[in-house]
Amino acid sequence: xxxxxxxxxxxxxxxxxxxxxxxxxxxxxxxxxxxxxxxxxxxxxxxxxxxxxxxxxxxxxxxxxxxxxxxxxxxxxxxxxxxxxxxxxxxxxxxxxxxxxxxxxxxxxxxxxxxxxxxxxxxxxxxxxxxxxxxxxxxxxxxxxxxxxxxxxxxxxxxxxxxxxxxxxxxxxxxxxxxxxxxxxxxxxxxxxxxxxxxxxxxxxxxxxxxxxxxxxxxxxxxxxxxxxxxxxxxxxxxxxxxxxxxxxxxxxxxxxxxxxxxxxxxxxxxxxxxxxxxxxxxxxxxxxxxxxxxxxxxxxxxxxxxxxxxxxxxxxxxxxxxxxxxx
Amino acid sequence: xxxxxxxxxxxxxxxxxxxxxxxxxxxxxxxxxxxxxxxxxxxxxxxxxxxxxxxxxxxxxxxxxxxxxxxxxxxxxxxxxxxxxxxxxxxxxxxxxxxxxxxxxxxxxxxxxxxxxxxxxxxxxxxxxxxxxxxxxxxxxxxxxxxxxxxxxxxxxxxxxxxxxxxxxxxxxxxxxxxxxxxxxxxxxxxxxxxxx
Numbered sequence: 079x080x081x082x083x084x085x086x087x088x089x090x091x092x093x094x095x096x097x098x099x100x101x102x103x104x105x106x107x108x109x110x111x112x113x114x115x116x117x118x119x120x121x122x123x124x125x126x127x128x129x130x131x132x133x134x135x136x137x138x139x140x141x142x143x144x145x146x147x148x149x150x151x152x153x154x155x156x157x158x159x160x161x162x163x164x165x166x167x168x169x170x171x172x173x174x175x176x177x178x179x180x181x182x183x184x185x186x187x188x189x190x191x192x193x194x195x196x197x198x199x200x201x202x203x204x205x206x207x208x209x210x211x212x213x214x215x216x217x218x219x220x221x222x223x224x225x226x227x228x229x230x231x232x233x234x235x236x237x238x239x240x241x242x243x244x245x246x247x248x249x250x251x252x253x254x255x256x257x258x259x260x261x262x263x264x265x266x267x268x269x270x271x272x273x274x275x276x277x278x279x280x281x282x283x284x285x286x287x288x289x290x291x292x293x294x295x296x297x298x299x300x301x302x303x304x305x306x307x308x309x310x311x312x313x314x315x316x317x318x319x320x321x322x323x324x325x326x327x328x329x330x331x332x333x334x335x336x337x338x339x340x341x342x343x344x345x346x347x348x349x350x351x352x353x354x355x356x357x358x359x360x361x362x363x364x365x366x367x368x369x370x371x372x373x374x375x376x377x378x379x380x381x382x383x384x385x386x387x388x389x390x391x392x393x394x395x396x397x398x399x400x401x402x403x404x405x406x
Numbered sequence: 407x408x409x410x411x412x413x414x415x416x417x418x419x420x421x422x423x424x425x426x427x428x429x430x431x432x433x434x435x436x437x438x439x440x441x442x443x444x445x446x447x448x449x450x451x452x453x454x455x456x457x458x459x460x461x462x463x464x465x466x467x468x469x470x471x472x473x474x475x476x477x478x479x480x481x482x483x484x485x486x487x488x489x490x491x492x493x494x495x496x497x498x499x500x501x502x503x504x505x506x507x508x509x510x511x512x513x514x515x516x517x518x519x520x521x522x523x524x525x526x527x528x529x530x531x532x533x534x535x536x537x538x539x540x541x542x543x544x545x546x547x548x549x550x551x552x553x554x555x556x557x558x559x560x561x562x563x564x565x566x567x568x569x570x571x572x573x574x575x576x577x578x579x580x581x582x583x584x585x586x587x588x589x590x591x592x593x594x595x596x597x598x599x600x601x602x603x
Binding site: 092093094095097098099102103105106107110111112130131133134135137138139141142143145146147148149247249250252265266286 | 432435436440458459461462464465468469472473534535538539542553554555556557558559560561562563564565578581582583585586588589592593
């Protein structure tokens with residue numbers, strides 16, 4: 079009857095403990111199952127509906143499991159050719175081919191560095207790669223990407239531009255995308271990465287991924303991205319905001335050669351077209367640049383866009399040899 | 407002190423659907439009540455002689471606060487939860503017709519004049535990763551390994567089974583047991599115990 083004996087017989091399970099055990103089993107079944115069926119869901123619903131105690135115990139266990147999700151930050155890092163990537167001339171806006179050749183040359187002279195293969199797309203081009211493991215990478219316009227040629231081939235460097243990744247999960251060999259000093263590690267996922275000079279944008283469509291962003295003082299900021307998350311990493315910050323996956327899908331319309339504008343300002347639309355075309359759109363007046371437009375255009379069909387600007391928005395269009403100037 | 411608290415006597419007859427259906431009760435419970443669990447367990451252990459009953463009493467307290475919150479969210483969660491705990495103890499004393507010597511006297515010592523968020527909750531947000539990691543480190547080895555492979559390395563159940571050389575059903579068992587332990591360590595164990603280990 080004393081306290082010590084009752085503690086020692088902790089195995090003599092109480093009713094509450096049995097319910098907690100069952101709740102833990104349900105949470106694990108639900109949260110770690112690859113195929114959670116309708117039948118499974120019905121069994122869970124029935125158990126939860128049986129007693130309030132069941133629901134509460136389930137909430138508690140689910141909250142505990144949820145708090146372990148962030149443990150993935152602790153995943154051990156694979157060996158990194160860090161010094162080499164830091165030598166990458168990120169800011170130098172050299173011609174892509176030259177930069178790529180220089181990097182391959184550098185990789186070749188270091189016997190420890192895995193060999194890499196360079197893929198590049200010209201302005202207005204797209205390119206699709208299928209890796210040995212079945213993962214797909216789609217390069218958007220004006221993009222340079224290197225793929226490690228080691229036995230797993232699950233590391234790539236996005237040196238410039240934008241790429242969409244649909245990655246086959248392999249727990250033993252995480253897929254890593256390095257952009258400058260920022261690193262994205264997939265946990266089985268679809269996401270898009272854009273290198274935009276001073277910043278890197280990562281939008282996650284499916285699954286989970288981790289981003290590690292070292293700041294100027296070499297302190298690493300990390301975040302786990304869930305579907306709908308958009309991360310922006312700069313030299314001294316990492317921020318994550320939530321949007322609808324539908325919006326990310328809109329931003330990915332380039333995969334089918336389209337630009338989708340939805341309440342987009344003319345300024346942003348012009349910037350978007352300019353990524354795909356050599357003849358640049360210029361909007362002279364800030365007020366004009368602030369007008370908004372809806373619509374879907376082919377990335378290389380600036381003419382259609384100019385048509386709308388001219389005949390629907392009633393703006394002035396001057397078509398020079400090197401640029402198209404839009405004014406009120 | 408014992409002459410109050412008839413209000414929870416009909417605990418056996420409850421409307422089961424109400425709590426689950428009420429919107430936001432789960433979020434409220436996880437956000438405001440769960441962080442109080444360690445203090446609540448300590449309070450119950452302090453005021454109830456048979457420690458083996460504490461888990462069941464805690465469960466009763468949770469049911470009562472959630473049922474009340476489904477109807478109307480209490481203004482001050484902390485004092486509401488502890489008042490409910492006291493009433494639950496009083497009910498038990500009456501039912502069992504045994505009066506533990508120090509029965510139900512400690513409530514006022516908890517100093518609940520202000521329902522400040524409490525150090526528990528602030529600490530929970532701040533050091534969550536560190537705490538979860540510390541809790542994981544204290545699991546029995548096989549359970550820890552299973553949870554680690556799943557949540558840190560991101561392996562599927564099948565991959566974990568291969569890695570550990572066991573069946574997938576056993577992986578599920580280890581994960582469920584590991585989760586049970588983690589919940590106890592994260593919610594139930596007093597904060598000073600966590601720090602010491």
